[in-house]
Amino acid sequence: MRRYHVAMLCAIVVLGAVLRLWDLGGRDIIGDESVDAFRSIGYLDYLGTSFQTQPVEWYENADLPRWTRLSFHDAPPFAFLVSHVFFRAFGDSLFVARLPSALWGIFSILLLYAIVRRIFRRLASDDSLETLALITAALLAIGNPAVSISRTAILDGATFGATLLAVYCFLKFLDAPRYWWAFGASLAIALLVKYTAVFLAPVFLVYLLIGRRDVFRDWRVYAAVFLALIIFSPVIIYNIELYRARGHFDLQIAYALGQATPEWTGLLGKVQAPFRDIGKNLPAYVGWMTPILAVLGAVTMLVRRELRRSSVIIFIGLYIAFATLLLLIIGSAARFLTLYAFPFAVLGALSLAWFLAQPRYRVACRVLVIGLLLLEFTRTVRINFFEGEDYGIAALDRYLTAELRGTRSAAIPESTNRHLNDVIQTFAERVPKTLEPQKTLIIYNDNVALGTLEWIFYRRFFYHVTPTLYVENFLDVVQTQGSDYFNGFTVYFIASTPATELNPFKENKKAADVFEEDLRRNSVPVAASIQTRAGIEAFRVYKFEG
Numbered sequence: 316m317r318r319y320h321v322a323m324l325c326a327i328v329v330l331g332a333v334l335r336l337w338d339l340g341g342r343d344i345i346g347d348e349s350v351d352a353f354r355s356i357g358y359l360d361y362l363g364t365s366f367q368t369q370p371v372e373w374y375e376n377a378d379l380p381r382w383t384r385l386s387f388h389d390a391p392p393f394a395f396l397v398s399h400v401f402f403r404a405f406g407d408s409l410f411v412a413r414l415p416s417a418l419w420g421i422f423s424i425l426l427l428y429a430i431v432r433r434i435f436r437r438l439a440s441d442d443s444l445e446t447l448a449l450i451t452a453a454l455l456a457i458g459n460p461a462v463s464i465s466r467t468a469i470l471d472g473a474t475f476g477a478t479l480l481a482v483y484c485f486l487k488f489l490d491a492p493r494y495w496w497a498f499g500a501s502l503a504i505a506l507l508v509k510y511t512a513v514f515l516a517p518v519f520l521v522y523l524l525i526g527r528r529d530v531f532r533d534w535r536v537y538a539a540v541f542l543a544l545i546i547f548s549p550v551i552i553y554n555i556e557l558y559r560a561r562g563h564f565d566l567q568i569a570y571a572l573g574q575a576t577p578e579w580t581g582l583l584g585k586v587q588a589p590f591r592d593i594g595k596n597l598p599a600y601v602g603w604m605t606p607i608l609a610v611l612g613a614v615t616m617l618v619r620r621e622l623r624r625s626s627v628i629i630f631i632g633l634y635i636a637f638a639t640l641l642l643l644i645i646g647s648a649a650r651f652l653t654l655y656a657f658p659f660a661v662l663g664a665l666s667l668a669w670f671l672a673q674p675r676y677r678v679a680c681r682v683l684v685i686g687l688l689l690l691e692f693t694r695t696v697r698i699n700f701f702e703g704e705d706y707g708i709a710a711l712d713r714y715l716t717a718e719l720r721g722t723r724s725a726a727i728p729e730s731t732n733r734h735l736n737d738v739i740q741t742f743a744e745r746v747p748k749t750l751e752p753q754k755t756l757i758i759y760n761d762n763v764a765l766g767t768l769e770w771i772f773y774r775r776f777f778y779h780v781t782p783t784l785y786v787e788n789f790l791d792v793v794q795t796q797g798s799d800y801f802n803g804f805t806v807y808f809i810a811s812t813p814a815t816e817l818n819p820f821k822e823n824k825k826a827a828d829v830f831e832e833d834l835r836r837n838s839v840p841v842a843a844s845i846q847t848r849a850g851i852e853a854f855r856v857y858k859f860e861g
Contacts (some may be wrong), residue, residue, distance in 0.1 A: 320445045324428060327449065331424045331456030334695065335465045339525025340410030343705045343710075345846075348468040348768035355398035356778050357738050358749045363773055364765065366581030371734045378665035380560075381736055384554035389566035394473045404732040408716075409709060419476030422717075426479040427660060433486050434627050435703060440583040446671060451664035453688060455656060461602055464653045466699060470509045470704065471650040474824040477505040479513050479657060482634075485519055485699050488539065489527060495535035499542030506547055510567050513653065514641040518633045542607035593647035600649040600692055604687060605659050612662030615669050622665075632657050643664045675761070706816040707853025708767050710748075711809065711845045714773070714856065715757070718807070719781070725752035726804075728782040735777065737784065743780040754804040756861060760827030761785035764816040771809075786827045801861035807842075810855040814847065834859070 320780060344352070353359060360369045362384070369841035370383040386392045400824050405411045420597050432446040455461050464472045483500040502519075505512035523530050530536050544551070554564045563574040568578075597606065616622045616631075638654045645651055667687070670680040681731040725745045730736045759772050784792065792800060811817065811829045834857050840856035 316620045317445070320449065323449050324452065327431070327452050328424050329383065330420065331452075331462075332421045334418045334457065334462045334699070338406055338700065339413050339417055339466060341707045341709065342409075342466070342699075342703060343707070343729045344412075344468070344766060344770050345704050346705075348412070349708075349770035351395070351470060352398065352407075352409075352450075352468045353769040353774055354387070355395045356407045357742070358395060358399040359738055359777070362765070363690075363737065363769065364581060367566075367579045371732065375732050375734065380556065382553055382556035386551040386565065388557075390470060390509060390534060391461030391507045391550050393469045393504060394509070397473070399467070407774065409468075409550060409712065414464060414468060416469070417465050419473045423461065423476045424452050424456050425463075425557050426476070426483050426821060427455050427657065430479065430483050430486065431661060433483070433666070435628065436625065438621050438625055443668070443672070447668045449859070450667050450671075450684075451660050454605070454663050454667075454691070456851065457688065457692045457695055458605060458656060459691075459698055460605075460653045460656045461660075462695050462699055463600075463648060467650075469650060471653055474505070474509040474511055475653050475656065477508045478515060479511070479655070481505040481515055482657070484718050485515075488535075489530070492530075492533055492535045495539040495685060498601070499539035501548060501648060502539075503543040503546035504853055506543075507550065507579075511641060511645065511654070514637040518637050521633055521637075522626075522630055525629055529656065531559045531762065549611075550565050583829045588646050588648045588838050590647050591653075593642070596647045596649065597655075597737060599656070600652050601659065602691070604691055604694075606664055608663035608666045608687070609659045611661075611669075612665035613800055615665045616662070630662060631835040643789045705847040705849065705853075706764075706767070707814070707847045707851075708770065708816070708846045709770055709846070711767075711854050711856075714843055715775070715777075715807070718858075719753075719755060719779075722753040722755070723747070724749035724779070726782055726794075728776055730777075738777055739780055742778045746780060754861075755781050756789075756801060756804045756806045757781060757783040758789050758806060758808045758830075759783065759785055760809065760811045760824070761787075762811060762817050762821040762824045762827070764818050767816060768818075790826070790830070804861035805857050806857075806861045808857040808859075810857065812854060815851045816852045831857070832854075 322590070350362065354362075359371070362369065367389075369388050370379060374380065379724050387395060394415070398412065401411050401415055405757035419673075428448050429450065431451045432444060435444055435447060461475070464475060466472075477579050481498075482492065484501035486495040487494045502512075502515065505515060523536075525693050554568060558564055561578065563569045564572070565577050566576065566579055569579075611627070616628050624626060634657050635655070638658075640655070642651055649841070667684050670684050671677075727743050728739060730739060757772065757775060761768065764770075772783045775781045808830070810827060839857050839859050841855050843856040845856065847853050
């Protein structure tokens with residue numbers, strides 16, 4: 316590897332890091348981000364919904380069985396655990412929530428570079444191999460699917476990185492069987508991040524059956540599988556015990572098997588784009604350039620004899636085939652389409668490398684390649700920094716954080732659930748006693764979407780130990796405890812607006828509207844208007860003394 320190749324790789328990684336880390340905490344928190352981030356802060360499997368309950372609610376009046384701590388009711392535990400460590404180290408902000416995914420994304424650039432060098436090393440000269448590997452890394456570094464997923468707190472960003480790690484370790488194992496432990500551990504890690512990585516198992520198995528049957532005579536392949544099962548065993552134990560207790564496995568496995576799950580009537584996250592919509596979802600997410608380059612790359616692979624007869628085409632083909640079979644089951648939502656980023660980058664790089672290898676039109680081809688990369692770069696920048704949904708949730712979070720900075724709640728909230736109350740007490744003990752005590756109460760309209768509910772209000776209730784009540788709950792307390800109960804409190808009332816993202820089942824709740832009208836009649840001014848990037852009011856904040 317020459318010095319200028321090292322310099323180019325470093326430049327690509329730096330560019331990829333900038334795209335993933337710049338203003339990482341500035342964008343709004345959307346969809347499952349809040350669900351995953353909220354639970355990661357306390358490593359707590361709790362959603363706060365009536366239609367998708369968890370063991371902390373099932374065993375509310377009993378000790379939690381030990382097996383309930385081994386996994387989560389709807390996902391494996393690894394990504395939650397990693398994020399929990401980051402939150403403990405750096406605090407709970409949107410930047411920290413997304414940081415593990417961003418780091419996985421940066422690591423993925425290096426992994427893909429190494430994968431391409433390994434699978435094409437016998438098919439190209441040193442310079443050609445470096446060119447191909449660098450172009451592949453560049454496409455992944457600037458491509459929208461890989462960048463977008465790395466800038467979110469959902470599990471799929473880590474899943475993609477863990478998938479590439481498993482692919483690399485598998486290929487490393489085939490070349491040097493002494494790395495059987497790395498293959499087994501990486502496969503288990505991928506599955507512990509998210510079950511969607513399961514498609515790798517048939518990819519590896521069929522690939523071995525087609526071209527490397529000799530491996531089955533080596534004890535180390537079985538040792539790798541055994542090691543993977545040992546590392547994955549917490550999830551296996553969790554599901555065995557869950558079946559004994561409730562008659563079904565965790566949400567994802569139960570959904571795949573069609574099991575009855577009376578505790579999970581809502582099935583959060585299961586409303587996604589069906590596979591039949593992939594024709595419109597793929598171009599919207601990936602764009603037009605990447606699929607076209609991938610098709611040209613596939614043609615290049617079929618036309619060139621050394622590639623057509625190599626094991627590379629088998630591996631890439633199996634990856635695409637089994638990833639597509641998985642999408643047939645789980646749908647073609649954008650986060651799932653990220654799985655295609657690996658083969659698209661490799662095939663796209665093949666087509667671009669072919670252009671660069673044309674001696675007759677060298678200058679024109681270089682201009683074309685640079686132009687295409689710039690087009691993809693500008694598209695990624697536009698989508699990730701200037702577009703996207705905005706409901707003012709991140710802006711509201713920043714406002715409340717600034718308002719309460721340097722203070723701690725003088726009143727510790729309580730939950731009727733003793734397990735959740737233990738969580739509150741644990742986090743109350745972590746609050747620095749040097750902070751200024753302040754009686755703070757946050758009142759909200761619970762017609763907001765689950766993401767707002769968890770990241771803005773539940774997070775502050777459980778982890779910031781700040782009393783937060785929805786309007787009806789507040790009015791009940793006042794009625795039972797008296798109007799003087801909240802004397803001395805600094806009260807923040809968060810009112811929804813027509814631009815607020817709402818819970819579709821609670822859109823018609825009127826108690827908060829009546830409460831806001833009472834505040835206006837009593838001449839309580841609006842303390843802050845929380846707006847989206849487009850300047851639309853998403854929330855109104857009233858601040859007054861109780």
